[in-house]
Amino acid sequence: MIKLIFLDGQEKSFTPGTTPEDVAKSISPNLAKKSVAAYLDDELYDLNRPMEKGGTFKLVVESDEEAFGILNHSSAHLLAQAVKKLHPSAMFGVGPQTDEGFYYDIALDHSITEAELAEIEKGMRQLSQEAHPMVRSEKTREEALAFFKNDPFKKELISAIPEGDKITFYTQGDFVDLCRGGHVGNTSKIKHFKLLSLAGAYFRGDSSRPMMQRIYGTSWFSKEALEAHLNLLEERKERDHRKLGKELKIFMLSSEVGQGLATWLPNGYAVRKVLEDYVYELERQAGYLHVSTPVLGSKKLYQTSGHWDHYQENMFPIMEKDDETFVLRPMSCPHHMTIFQSDLRSYRDLPIRYAEIVTQHRYEASGALTGLERVRAMTLTDAHIFVRPDQIKEEVINAYHLIETAIADLGLEVDYLEFATRDDSKDKFHDNDALWNQAEAILQSVLDEAQIPYKEVPGEAAFYGPKIDFQVRTAMNRVITMSTVQLDFLLPERFDLTYINASGQKERPVVIHRGLISTWERLMSILLEQYKGAFPFWLAPVQILLIPVNNNAHEAYTKEIYQTLMHAGFRAKLDLSDEKMGYKIRDAQQQKIPYTFVIGDDEVKNQTITYRQFGSPEQTHILVKDMVDIFKKEAEKKSRKK
């Protein structure tokens, strides 16, 4: 007999070979229905996998977080089985679950079309109805390789499994796949799914390898949950910053101007200017000194910094004129290094924090360009902080707090931090081990001492040093690097930066690279999606629209109020068109203007204004004399959640 210890501490004996499903059924049929898999000690078991030993036993039920992944992983297998049935020559790469569903990579001579997705989906439904058990088996490496002897993809995946790890196969009907599991035990458990899209994907994520066809899908435990998810996907389309940016006339991307080159329209620039002013003031108060450097730089400057060696592929081609070679700057660090260099520095001067609202150009791969999210000309607030070694920690923490403030003021939230370190790919990183070890140790200790949780990502560092990236999850459920703090011992050396220490000796400063809120372009894309185009008051391109009830009778008073608002620094707009009032209000709502004033006889008589807020029909009356104060307070709140 084997002994299982349940969640509540109860122990129960079962005959060896009992499956988790048997156990679940013995507890309650309802529980068995909701079970997806089980844990025996720390090992994930399929519902139908016989248990030959005892241990702590925990069922994974539909409502558990990991159940979704298990279902979707199983759904990927169902997809593969259906594809294999339609195309017996198909071979497969990987087929994992994702945050929101699953995919499987397929190698097939024939190009799968959108129309065929429905056919494949039908095949999946049939296989689900046929209720094939998904049976696990263990194989030796030799057996596994022999089984897939004609499949170079699976053979390679088998070879990549570390020595000593179990190699397991899953069989459902006549379909056999290499897989570590766990699975839902039977294809009949997979009922509510949809295939979503087709894409290309390199085998093992390596662009030098063959491209496979990837099918994306999503799978849920109920019809309602599936529909809810499909609705969410529809809603996301409504939030897409490219759609909203066009509708609200925020920006344009025109092939006439050039691929990946965004043009900011008046509405977009109004928002951007608020952000620029906000950031400037935030930095000024934090002791940053603002500078301005040219958009062009000598190629030598970038050779000195090392950017030329690492990124010339991603830079626009060089320009040669009068024996000098220029590049369109892709980065501002080298420029700021020269500013530090330009004067004799004392240890008393440090830290020196240079900030700049800087436009830079990068030759991004054409396929990477996406709306405002990825462009070839971008403007951002960039900063470089020059510190003594003893000031590193404090300044990293200062930068951390500044970033926290900015992100909170924008109404966004940091999802998690990434601590990006180097790995052993030598050509990606500069080769001074001592500097690397020092820099990584310092950043690590800052994170640890401040007790900030983070995810370490080896190999993601910049070539000049490790970094802490602030990852924000957008309204589209994409994770984007919003801010960054990078520690750099290399560029000070490359530029031979020095300051005079207390004993009169030259010493090397350390540079902290700080990115505050991504680029204006990317930030705009995130904000548009976050607010679905309905900007909070302080950012809105037009904050207040004024509508007179009768143009003739109320124009003068409305204009007076308009002037008061404009002089007080607000962005107001007057609608004196011949349209009906209802039309004007609808128009204001469609433009997502935060406040709409309606001004008629009552307002003139009482020296008031009547407003409604975006999205609400409620009417509020306030005295004109209180108006400016009320809206100034509203603007000061920024987008803070609390």
Add this chain to the structure above:
RNA sequence: GCCGGAAUAGCUCAGCAGGUAGAGCAACUGACUUGUAAUCAGUAGGUCACGGGUUCGAUUCCUGUUUCCGGCACCA
């Protein structure tokens, strides 16, 4: 850059199994002068992304290019 798809009026889209295009909104003109999400009528607007081919004839079929979209790779 790679795989796949798309491109019709300012916008959103319909249409064409090959016979040079249509709606709604927007724009313009006129009437209406209004108290909280679309007043009515009229007018104008298109080398059907661009180049080449097949054809008596191409927006439609084939092909190349460009741009965009879904992904992959890349992202200092």
